[in-house]
Amino acid sequence: MAQVPVNVTVTGAAGQIGYALLFRIASGQLLGPDTPVKLRLLEIPQAVTAAEGTAMELDDCAFPLLKGIDIFDDARQAFEGANVALLVGARPRSQGMERGDLLEANGGIFKPQGEAINAGAADDIRVLVVGNPANTNALIAQSHAPDVPADRFNAMTRLDHNRALTQLAKKVGAPVTDIKKLTIWGNHSATQYPDIFHAEVDGANAAQRIGDEAWLRDEFIPTVAKRGAAIIEARGASSAASAANAAIDHVYDWVNGTPEGDWTSAAFPSDGSYGVPEGLISSFPAVSRGGRWEIVQNLENGPFSRERIDASVQELAEERDTVRKLGLV
Ligand SMILES: NC(=O)C1=CN([C@@H]2O[C@H](COP(=O)(O)OP(=O)(O)OC[C@H]3O[C@@H](n4cnc5c(N)ncnc54)[C@H](O)[C@@H]3O)[C@@H](O)[C@H]2O)C=CC1
Numbered sequence: 098m099a100q101v102p103v104n105v106t107v108t109g110a111a112g113q114i115g116y117a118l119l120f121r122i123a124s125g126q127l128l129g130p131d132t133p134v135k136l137r138l139l140e141i142p143q144a145v146t147a148a149e150g151t152a153m154e155l156d157d158c159a160f161p162l163l164k165g166i167d168i169f170d171d172a173r174q175a176f177e178g179a180n181v182a183l184l185v186g187a188r189p190r191s192q193g194m195e196r197g198d199l200l201e202a203n204g205g206i207f208k209p210q211g212e213a214i215n216a217g218a219a220d221d222i223r224v225l226v227v228g229n230p231a232n233t234n235a236l237i238a239q240s241h242a243p244d245v246p247a248d249r250f251n252a253m254t255r256l257d258h259n260r261a262l263t264q265l266a267k268k269v270g271a272p273v274t275d276i277k278k279l280t281i282w283g284n285h286s287a288t289q290y291p292d293i294f295h296a297e298v299d300g301a302n303a304a305q306r307i308g309d310e311a312w313l314r315d316e317f318i319p320t321v322a323k324r325g326a327a328i329i330e331a332r333g334a335s336s337a338a339s340a341a342n343a344a345i346d347h348v349y350d351w352v353n354g355t356p357e358g359d360w361t362s363a364a365f366p367s368d369g370s371y372g373v374p375e376g377l378i379s380s381f382p383a384v385s386r387g388g389r390w391e392i393v394q395n396l397e398n399g400p401f402s403r404e405r406i407d408a409s410v411q412e413l414a415e416e417r418d419t420v421r422k423l424g425l426v
């Protein structure tokens with residue numbers, strides 16, 4: 098029997114990540130090679146024509162799995178019947194903008210989008226927020242969708258995870274496929290904590306194999322945490338293809354499950370595990386089973402890790418307090 102297409106809504110569809118993402122979704126890489134998709138693109142009115150241009154190119158690829166493309170400048174329409182929503186469009190930080198201003202500006206985007214998801218998305222909706230500040234934008238959207246289970250709102254830390262995989266693989270001279278059980282904890286920001294204490298290189302503990310805390314503290318962690326800024330510096334624009342790739346990885350694993358014997362990193366509402374206050378959308382070591390994320394439990398975190406997890410979680414709590422004061426959550 099022919100499968101019913103999955104509705105995938107993408108916001109910021111005419112942006113750089115959108116351009117790198119849409120062709121991969123349409124070719125089957127988001128949900129798998131047997132799942133037909135319909136794209137629902139949301140843009141601001143000024144960028145609708147650009148989105149139409151991308152839609153023309155998508156048509157010109159004749160992707161067998163692509164069963165339709167609709168373009169909207171209205172969130173209610175764009176999220177109608179959505180099964181998967183990738184919230185990429187966001188207000189970038191402009192010069193002189195304080196963090197509070199940025200959070201407020203993004204509240205104007207993510208609050209109505211959360212309401213629109215609540216009003217019209219499909220019962221199985223899964224939302225991944227990519228637009229920065231991703232964790233708190235996800236919290237804003239989630240808090241305006243009271244009828245949707247909170248754990249359907251995720252923020253993306255998979256790009257940080259993938260960055261950490263490659264940095265560690267290069268250090269030990271192993272292929273990335275030999276690295277398992279890495280974790281990004283906390284916020285998708287410079288306070289994030291990439292943790293290799295539980296990671297394995299071809300089955301051996303990574304931290305013990307490297308045995309060099311100075312490298313960990315002074316090279317690995319800052320390289321991963323500040324990679325976004327380094328890309329902006331080098332490229333003159335923020336990461337786009339790698340961000341799109343991470344969004345594909347995140348949703349693919351969420352829907353299809355993570356491989357046995359490994360875990361990944363994803364940000365979703367805390368259940369209080371590892372001392373992260375309940376409800377904060379924080380990154381955890383996570384496996385996906387039956388279409389739901391589960392936090393990997395019972396990892397022992399020493400003082401080096403604890404201090405860094407706490408600092409990033411503290412930043413998330415401060416962002417939550419700021420948006421609370423603004424009446425956004
Ligand atoms: N979580 C992560 O790991 C990463 C997050 N990002 C973030 O992703 C976001 C998008 O990045 P780019 O595609 O490079 O930006 P971009 O500026 O090229 O594209 C953003 C698009 O969003 C659209 N947009 C703005 N407000 C909208 C709204 N209310 N509804 C629908 N569309 C709207 C804009 O018109 C624009 O086309 C940024 O916030 C960036 O910081 C980027 C890289 C990694």
Ligand SMILES: O=C([O-])CC(=O)C(=O)O
Binds near residue numbers: 325326328
């Ligand atoms: O800072 C940005 O806009 C880009 C970003 O999140 C990243 O590359 O991790």
